[in-house]
Amino acid sequence: MGRYVEGQDRTQSVLFPERLDDWIHEDSTVRVIDVFVEELDLGKLGFERAAPAATGRPAYSPATLLKIYVYGYLNRVQSSRRLETEAQRNLELIWLTGRLAPDFKTIADFRRDNGEAIRKVCKEFVLLCRRMKLFTDGIVAIDGSKFKAVNNRDKNFTDRKLAARIEQLEESIKRYLVELDRADRDAAAVLPGRVAHLKDKIIKVKQQIQALNEIGEQMKASEDGQISLTDPDARSMATSGRGTGIVGYNVQTVVDAKHHLIVAHEVTNVGHDRNQLAHMAKLAKEATAEDELIALADRGYYEGYEILECERAGIAAVVPKPMTSNNAAAGLFDKRDFVYDDKADQYRCPAGSIAIHRMTSEEAGKIQHKYWSSDCPRCPMKPRCTTGKERRISRWEHEDVLDVVQERLEGAPEAMRLRRQTVEHVFGTLKGWMGSSHFLTKTLPRVATEMCLHVLAYNLKRVIKILGTATLIKAMRA
Ligand code: SF4
Numbered sequence: 001m002g003r004y005v006e007g008q009d010r011t012q013s014v015l016f017p018e019r020l021d022d023w024i025h026e027d028s029t030v031r032v033i034d035v036f037v038e039e040l041d042l043g044k045l046g047f048e049r050a051a052p053a054a055t056g057r058p059a060y061s062p063a064t065l066l067k068i069y070v071y072g073y074l075n076r077v078q079s080s081r082r083l084e085t086e087a088q089r090n091l092e093l094i095w096l097t098g099r100l101a102p103d104f105k106t107i108a109d110f111r112r113d114n115g116e117a118i119r120k121v122c123k124e125f126v127l128l129c130r131r132m133k134l135f136t137d138g139i140v141a142i143d144g145s146k147f148k149a150v151n152n153r154d155k156n157f158t159d160r161k162l163a164a165r166i167e168q169l170e171e172s173i174k175r176y177l178v179e180l181d182r183a184d185r186d187a188a189a190v191l192p193g194r195v196a197h198l199k200d201k202i203i204k205v206k207q208q209i210q211a212l213n214e215i216g217e218q219m220k221a222s223e224d225g226q227i228s229l230t231d232p233d234a235r236s237m238a239t240s241g242r243g244t245g246i247v248g249y250n251v252q253t254v255v256d257a258k259h260h261l262i263v264a265h266e267v268t269n270v271g272h273d274r275n276q277l278a279h280m281a282k283l284a285k286e287a288t289a290e291d292e293l294i295a296l297a298d299r300g301y302y303e304g305y306e307i308l309e310c311e312r313a314g315i316a317a318v319v320p321k322p323m324t325s326n327n328a329a330a331g332l333f334d335k336r337d338f339v340y341d342d343k344a345d346q347y348r349c350p351a352g353s354i355a356i357h358r359m360t361s362e363e364a365g366k367i368q369h370k371y372w373s374s375d376c377p378r379c380p381m382k383p384r385c386t387t388g389k390e391r392r393i394s395r396w397e398h399e400d401v402l403d404v405v406q407e408r409l410e411g412a413p414e415a416m417r418l419r420r421q422t423v424e425h426v427f428g429t430l431k432g433w434m435g436s437s438h439f440l441t442k443t444l445p446r447v448a449t450e451m452c453l454h455v456l457a458y459n460l461k462r463v464i465k466i467l468g469t470a471t472l473i474k475a476m477r478a
Contacts, residue, residue: 046117065110073457080108115449122452135288139257141422148438149234231442237271254284277301278309296419367397
C-alpha cells in the first residue's frame with residue numbers, strides 16, 4: 001500500500017523541549033549576521049541608544065534592529081512592515097532577535113535615524129574583507145547605474161516637460177471653447193449637460209495651469225532646472241536605452257576584479273558619470289589600501305581633469321576615449337592621424353608636414369595649445385583635412401596624461417571585457433534583489449542609507465559564498 005512522508009502531529013507534546021538554537025543550521029547566514037553585529041562597536045559607529053538609558057521604558061537595542069535590517073536586505077525583505085511580520089513568524093529572525101518583534105515604526109525609525117552609522121557598518125565590512133586579504137589584485141572596475149526613486153515620472157518637472165504640459169492643457173481649453181461656441185450658435189447641437197461639463201472642465205484645467213505655473217516659479221530657484229514633488233532629491237535621468245529615462249538616482253559602485261566585492265559606492269542624483277572617476281577611484285584606493293590601483297571605467301567617465309586627478313593620486317585609470325570627433329564625422333582626418341613629438345613639441349600631419357606650436361588659449365576652462373603647419377594652403381590633401389585656411393590641432397596642457405591612458409588601454413585589450421565582467425552583473429544582482437520596485441525611502445541621505453544596506457547584504461552574501469560561514473565567523477571573531 002502506498003504512503004506519503006508523514007509530518008508530526010501538531011498536538012503532540014514533547015517530553016524534552018527542543019532549543020530554539022537547534023532549529024538553526026550551523027551554516028545558516030543568520031549566524032554570520034549575529035556574529036558580525038555583535039562584534040561591532042555600535043557606540044563608536046554612532047548608533048543612537050548604543051548604551052541603554054538609565055531611566056524610562058527600555059528601548060530596543062540598536063544591535064537587534066540592525067540584525068533585523070541586515071537579515072531583511074539579505075533575504076529581499078526591505079519594507080519595515082514586512083519585517084515586522086517576519087520578526088513574528090520567521091524562525092531565523094526569531095532566533096536572531098531572541099523573540100523580540102518590534103513594530104514597523106520602530107524598525108523604520110531606526111533606519112531613518114541611524115543613516116550615518118549604517119553607512120559606517122557597510123564600510124566596516126569592507127575593512128573586514130581587506131583584513132581577510134580579499135582585495136589583493138589592485139584592479140577595480142567603476143560603473144554607475146540608475147535606480148528608480150519613489151517619485152513618479154508625472155511628479156517630476158523639467159522646463160521642457162512643464163512647457164509641453166501647459167501647451168497640452170491650453171490646447172484642451174481651446175477645444176472646449178470651440179465646442180462651447182458651437183453650443184452658443186446652435187443650442188441643439190450640444191446637449192445642455194455637456195455645456196455644464198465643459199465649463200467645469202475649463203475651470204479645472206485653468207487651475208492645473210496655475211499650479212504648473214507655480215511649479216515653474218519654484219523651478220527658477222532650483223539649481224538644475226528640475227523639480228520632483230514626491231522625493232525632492234530625485235532627478236529625471238536618461239538611461240542606456242534610446243529615448244528612455246527614469247526619475248531616480250545614479251548609484252556609483254567600485255567593484256574589485258578578483259572577488260567582485262563592492263569596495264566603495266555612492267548615491268548621486270547627477271544623471272551622468274563624467275565627474276565621478278577620481279572621487280570613486282580615490283574611495284576605492286582608501287578602502288583597499290593598495291599603493292597602486294588600476295581603475296577600469298567605460299567611456300562615460302572620460303574627462304581630462306578626472307583622469308589627471310587619478311594619475312596624481314597614484315591610480316592608473318583605464319578609460320576609452322569617446323568617439324565624438326566632428327572632423328571624423330565629416331569624413332576629415334581625425335586627431336589620431338596626427339602624431340605628436342613630445343621632444344620637439346610639434347605634430348606630424350598625414351601629409352608629413354610639421355605643425356608647430358603657434359598660440360595658447362583657454363577653452364571651456366582648459367588651457368589649449370594650438371599647432372598648425374604653414375604648408376596647409378598648398379597641400380593636395382587639404383580637402384580631406386580641413387575646410388578652413390589651415391588645420392589647427394589643439395592640445396590640452398595635460399594631454400600627456402591622456403596619451404599615457406590611451407597607451408595603457410592599447411596595451412591591455414582585455415581591459416574593457418574585464419570591466420564588464422566585473423561590474424555589470426553586480427547591478428543586475430542588486431536590481432534583481434530589489435525586484436521591479438524602487439527605493440523605499442525619499443531624499444538623498446535616506447536613499448544612500450538604503451543603498452548601504454543593499455551593498456552590505458551583497459558583500460555578505462558574496463563573502464559567505466567565497467569563504468563559507470565557518471571561516472567568515474572565525475575571521476569576524478579574530
Ligand atoms: S592640410 Fe595641412 S595639416 Fe592637413 S595634411 Fe595638408 S599640410 Fe597637413
